[in-house]
Every structure is written in structure tokens, then in C-alpha cells.
Amino acid sequence: MQFDNSPQAIYLQIVDYVCEKLLLKQWTIEDKIPSVREMAVKMEVNPNTVARAYDFLKQQSIIYDKRGIGYFISPEGLNNTISYRKQEFAEKELPGIFRTMYLLDVELDDLKTEFEKFKELYAKNQKLF
Amino acid sequence: MQFDNSPQAIYLQIVDYVCEKLLLKQWTIEDKIPSVREMAVKMEVNPNTVARAYDFLKQQSIIYDKRGIGYFISPEGLNNTISYRKQEFAEKELPGIFRTMYLLDVELDDLKTEFEKFKELYAKNQKLF
Amino acid sequence: MQFDNSPQAIYLQIVDYVCEKLLLKQWTIEDKIPSVREMAVKMEVNPNTVARAYDFLKQQSIIYDKRGIGYFISPEGLNNTISYRKQEFAEKELPGIFRTMYLLDVELDDLKTEFEKFKELYAKNQKLF
Amino acid sequence: MQFDNSPQAIYLQIVDYVCEKLLLKQWTIEDKIPSVREMAVKMEVNPNTVARAYDFLKQQSIIYDKRGIGYFISPEGLNNTISYRKQEFAEKELPGIFRTMYLLDVELDDLKTEFEKFKELYAKNQKLF
DNA sequence: GTGGTCTAGACCACC
DNA sequence: GTGGTCTAGACCACA
Structure with a gap:
């Protein structure tokens, strides 16, 4: 690695x-x-x-x-991992994501269908990731 | 730079x-x-x-x-920029974001309040960014 | 040092x-x-x-x-220091103190007068410590 | 040892x-x-x-x-041991304990419940110590 | 073997 | 100058 x-x-x-x-x-x-x-x-x-x-x-x-x-x-x-990573996500990733979405005029609702598709696909093929 | x-x-x-x-x-x-x-x-x-x-x-x-x-x-x-960036966002960023959200069990709706707050704040202080 | x-x-x-x-x-x-x-x-x-x-x-x-x-x-x-040190005191020092007091049959009340005297003295002469 | x-x-x-x-x-x-x-x-x-x-x-x-x-x-x-150890405790340990308690604003009464719990536990499990 | 601590010395980004 | 990170190599106590 x-x-x-x-x-x-x-x-x-x-x-x-x-x-x-x-x-x-x-x-x-x-x-x-x-x-x-x-x-x-x-x-x-x-x-x-x-x-x-x-x-x-x-x-x-x-x-x-x-x-x-x-x-x-x-x-x-596991719970503490989720807490830790949620905080990291909120502080380090979300601001950049929100800024991009704002500038591109993308709404959260625009992503819903795709997120659902993703979750379905991911749940099936988790072993591949 | x-x-x-x-x-x-x-x-x-x-x-x-x-x-x-x-x-x-x-x-x-x-x-x-x-x-x-x-x-x-x-x-x-x-x-x-x-x-x-x-x-x-x-x-x-x-x-x-x-x-x-x-x-x-x-x-x-401007329009082409938005198109280009939307595609980049969908292909390069969204998968990683969705994966993180899936693993942390975060839903798009969980982010709504924060996104609204961000947009409000960002609109006011855009000169600072 | x-x-x-x-x-x-x-x-x-x-x-x-x-x-x-x-x-x-x-x-x-x-x-x-x-x-x-x-x-x-x-x-x-x-x-x-x-x-x-x-x-x-x-x-x-x-x-x-x-x-x-x-x-x-x-x-x-200051508050976090007090919290931290209180926990250290409770975990690392108190058990030994309690054991000694138990074996010597000393009660907390037996120490009251002396503690009051100490506090009075200490408050006056803190600069010396 | x-x-x-x-x-x-x-x-x-x-x-x-x-x-x-x-x-x-x-x-x-x-x-x-x-x-x-x-x-x-x-x-x-x-x-x-x-x-x-x-x-x-x-x-x-x-x-x-x-x-x-x-x-x-x-x-x-036994009696002389207790006397000797009481004196040692009073001279060598108590000042440090009192100083810590003073700085952390801990009162003797704050320790009562815990001391009682300790004595109970200790009396039961003395063989283990 | 394990983890825990410490030293020496290095390079980086930031101010 | 500051803190942050990393390497190399050492010694310790514990099991």
C-alpha cells in the first residue's frame, strides 16, 4: 500500500x-x-x-x-466509527459539495432517484467494492 | 498558486x-x-x-x-460550464458521496436543513469566498 | 527540570x-x-x-x-482541566487513599478539622506553594 | 518483588x-x-x-x-502499626491529597458515598487484594 | 511476541 | 518563527 x-x-x-x-x-x-x-x-x-x-x-x-x-x-x-465519520463528512466534505451544488443550481431532490438506484446496486454488489 | x-x-x-x-x-x-x-x-x-x-x-x-x-x-x-461541471459532479463526485452516505446511513433529507442554511449564508457572503 | x-x-x-x-x-x-x-x-x-x-x-x-x-x-x-484532574484523582488516587483509610480505620469525618485548617492556610499562602 | x-x-x-x-x-x-x-x-x-x-x-x-x-x-x-501508619498518612499523604482536593474544589462530603461503596466492596473481596 | 514511550533528526505548510 | 507529520531505532513492562 x-x-x-x-x-x-x-x-x-x-x-x-x-x-x-x-x-x-x-x-x-x-x-x-x-x-x-x-x-x-x-x-x-x-x-x-x-x-x-x-x-x-x-x-x-x-x-x-x-x-x-x-x-x-x-x-x-461501529457506532463510534459512524459518529466519527459523520462528523468528518459534515465538516470536511459537505461544505464543498454544497458549494458545488449551489453554483450548479442542483437541488437535493434532483439526486433522489440516482441515490435510490445507487443504494440498490450497492447493496447487491457490496462484495465487489 | x-x-x-x-x-x-x-x-x-x-x-x-x-x-x-x-x-x-x-x-x-x-x-x-x-x-x-x-x-x-x-x-x-x-x-x-x-x-x-x-x-x-x-x-x-x-x-x-x-x-x-x-x-x-x-x-x-455559462450554460456549457454548468453542463460540463454537472457531468463531472455526477461522474466523479457523486459516487463517492453516495457510498459514504450509504455506509453512514445518511439520507438526502437529513441534509435539507443544512443545505438551506448554507445557501442563505453563501448568498450573503459570496464576496468572501 | x-x-x-x-x-x-x-x-x-x-x-x-x-x-x-x-x-x-x-x-x-x-x-x-x-x-x-x-x-x-x-x-x-x-x-x-x-x-x-x-x-x-x-x-x-x-x-x-x-x-x-x-x-x-x-x-x-480551566473547567476541562478540573474535569480531567477530578477523573484522574478518582481513578488513580482515591482507591489507594480509601484502602489506607479503611485499614487504619480512619473516617472521612476525622479529617474535617484538618482539611478546614489546610484550606485556610493554603488560601493565605498560595504564593509560597 | x-x-x-x-x-x-x-x-x-x-x-x-x-x-x-x-x-x-x-x-x-x-x-x-x-x-x-x-x-x-x-x-x-x-x-x-x-x-x-x-x-x-x-x-x-x-x-x-x-x-x-x-x-x-x-x-x-497491630496498634503500633496503626499509629505509625496514621502518622505517615497524616504527614506524607494528606497534604498532597488536601492540596489536590482544594485545587479541584472537592469536599470531603463529596467522597462519602464512594467511600461507603468502597468499604462494602473491600470487606467482601479482601482475599483478592 | 505485544503495546507504550522516548530520542534524534528530518521535511512540510503556515504566518 | 510556529505546529504537524514522519522515519529510524531504541528500551521498557507485560504476557
Whole structure:
């Protein structure tokens, strides 16, 4: 995996990677996630960077640690992930989206049909994403 | 202006720059836009890159050229800009937005109040953006 | 300043140092606190360690940062400090205190007179502490 | 047992170890306590250090020695332990506790409910401590 | 093995 | 100058 030219900090990309796993139900409550060192090898980054990401996720109560054993998805992991990501979406993405929609005179209702189609398609083919 | 770490090709960023000027009504029909060389200096890029952007905009009938004089906003410039940008929005941005909303269980209706607030605020303070 | 033989992590000792300044009203709302590098020199530790402490305090909303300028005491800084320290006191100190009191058969009421005396004395001579 | 990073002198930690045994009723009047050499092995310290601790306890009339046989809990051992520890608590711990409580605006009455809960829990599970 | 902490030194963007 | 991020490599306590 490579992160080089992204504007997002690497440790936050690792945070998002874990969040995606949860949102896609690929990881669930009490699952052990890769150790700091494993993830560092997989992501080709310094272990410190992974540790920083995991520390961030721990503070969000998305994961917790058992010292000397590893990190695990916490019971409220999925809910906290959704909360965290909703806030990120509202603060970092929505303003840009709204601005574009405003300038192009697009209304939310104009997107309804397409969103419904998307949801249907996505639900069927989730494994492909 | 700097483009270094953006994922978007530089010439497309210049395309967007011109589109924004039109959407914000800062440039309008028959306005002369900066020459290729002027824009190249302003954007700190190679003139060839600007030429490529202007060529792209010409193909979209957003600008036209008078040989030896310069480039001008075409009569259908604003409409074509909106069409172009709507297509870009639908193809490049919407899928990601829909995916996020789906995973976070956010509905379009959940955004209505905020969008109205945004539009109100934006209309007032457009000069600031 | 030296931290070598304390069981507490250095970055948490720096956290406590800042908290004390707030609790003693030596630093107050909107005060600029020493820069990461200044504090690192003062405390004789690596700047990364100070950065970690400041990051912790930022997450507690005790301080906030202005990029390129420095860190400042946030408006809710004192309250959040008290909340944070109350929790630490309850979790880390109280159990040991209660155990000692239980084994020595000391009741809370037995301490009342002394606590009142302490408060009176402390309020007068706070500058000395 | 290890003492490395504790701020307390090692011989005083051994003193406290003996006191704890008495307070927890694990040792009682006329019990023979471990010999200096046994204790030195157990605590992984120099026998001189243990001797210093036992001498201190003898001066407090908590233990007494029968030449050539060993050290024993003295009849007033428990009471003297309590007296000794109460004084230590009042001189070494209370000031810090009072200072923290003062700065955090915590009153003794605020702790009553929790202390009662603690005592109840502790009385039940003493074997676990 | 695991996570937690710390140092040293580097580069970046922002002001 | 400021804070933010990242790497490299080290040592610790815990299990």
C-alpha cells in the first residue's frame, strides 16, 4: 500500500482504513486487528505512524488495547466509527459539495432517484467494492 | 498558486479555475480572459499546460478564440460550464458521496436543513469566498 | 527540570505541569503557553515529547493551537482541566487513599478539622506553594 | 518483588510490607516473621537492608526479637502499626491529597458515598487484594 | 511476541 | 518563527 501523494496525513488514512473495515462489516466487535508492527509492514510505514493511528482510534473508543496482546474492536466500535465519520463528512466534505451544488443550481431532490438506484446496486454488489 | 500535491491534472485545475470565475459571475459573456502567457505566469506553470486547458474549454464551447487577439467567454459559456461541471459532479463526485452516505446511513433529507442554511449564508457572503 | 525516575510518563508529567499552571491561575484563558520547542528546552526533553503532551491537552480542549503561531489556553481550559484532574484523582488516587483509610480505620469525618485548617492556610499562602 | 523506580527508600518499603501483613491480619501477635536472610532473598535486596527495616520496626515496638531465634510480632504490634501508619498518612499523604482536593474544589462530603461503596466492596473481596 | 514511550533528526505548510 | 507529520531505532513492562 502506498500513500505518498495524498493530502491526508498517513496516520489518518490508516484510521480511515480501519473505519472502512468496520463500516463494511469486514471487522466486527472483539475482533483482533493487525498488530502495530504487522500493519506497519502491510502499509509500508513506520510503526510509530501506525501506533499514532491506533492511539487516535483508541481515543475515539473504536478500538481498545490489551497490553502485550494486541488491539481489538470495542463493543461500541461501529457506532463510534459512524459518529466519527459523520462528523468528518459534515465538516470536511459537505461544505464543498454544497458549494458545488449551489453554483450548479442542483437541488437535493434532483439526486433522489440516482441515490435510490445507487443504494440498490450497492447493496447487491457490496462484495465487489 | 500551487498544484503540487493535487490528484487532479494541472490543466484540469486551470479548466476548473476558469469555470469557477464563470459560475461566480466574475467573468461573463464576451469578456477577454487572460492570455496563455499571462495565465502561465499567474499559475506558475508551463504555457503549454495553459494552452491545453484553453483548448479543452474551447472544445466545450465555453470559450472561443479570436486569432491574434485572445480568448473570450462564449455566449453559451455559462450554460456549457454548468453542463460540463454537472457531468463531472455526477461522474466523479457523486459516487463517492453516495457510498459514504450509504455506509453512514445518511439520507438526502437529513441534509435539507443544512443545505438551506448554507445557501442563505453563501448568498450573503459570496464576496468572501 | 528532570523526570528520570518517575513512574509517570514524561508527556503526562508535562500535561500535569500545564494543568497545575491553570489550577493555580498562573495561566489563564487565551494566554499563549511556551512553544513546543521552548518547553522542550525548559523540560530538557525531546520536542516530540512536548508535542505529544500538547496534543493530549488539545484533545481535552484545555489548549488549542493557531498554526504557525503557538498554543493558547482555551476558553473552557480551566473547567476541562478540573474535569480531567477530578477523573484522574478518582481513578488513580482515591482507591489507594480509601484502602489506607479503611485499614487504619480512619473516617472521612476525622479529617474535617484538618482539611478546614489546610484550606485556610493554603488560601493565605498560595504564593509560597 | 522489585523496587527500582519507587521514590520510597527500599527499607521503608519493607517496613510497609510488614505493616500491610499486620493490617490485613495475615500476620498476628507472636507470629514469627521471615528471617532477615529469607526476606532478603524474597525481596531480592541486601540482608543489611532488611536488617535496617526490622530494626526500625523494633523501635516502633511493632516486632521484637528473640536472640538466635528470630523476629516476632509484638503484642502491641497491630496498634503500633496503626499509629505509625496514621502518622505517615497524616504527614506524607494528606497534604498532597488536601492540596489536590482544594485545587479541584472537592469536599470531603463529596467522597462519602464512594467511600461507603468502597468499604462494602473491600470487606467482601479482601482475599483478592 | 505485544503495546507504550522516548530520542534524534528530518521535511512540510503556515504566518 | 510556529505546529504537524514522519522515519529510524531504541528500551521498557507485560504476557
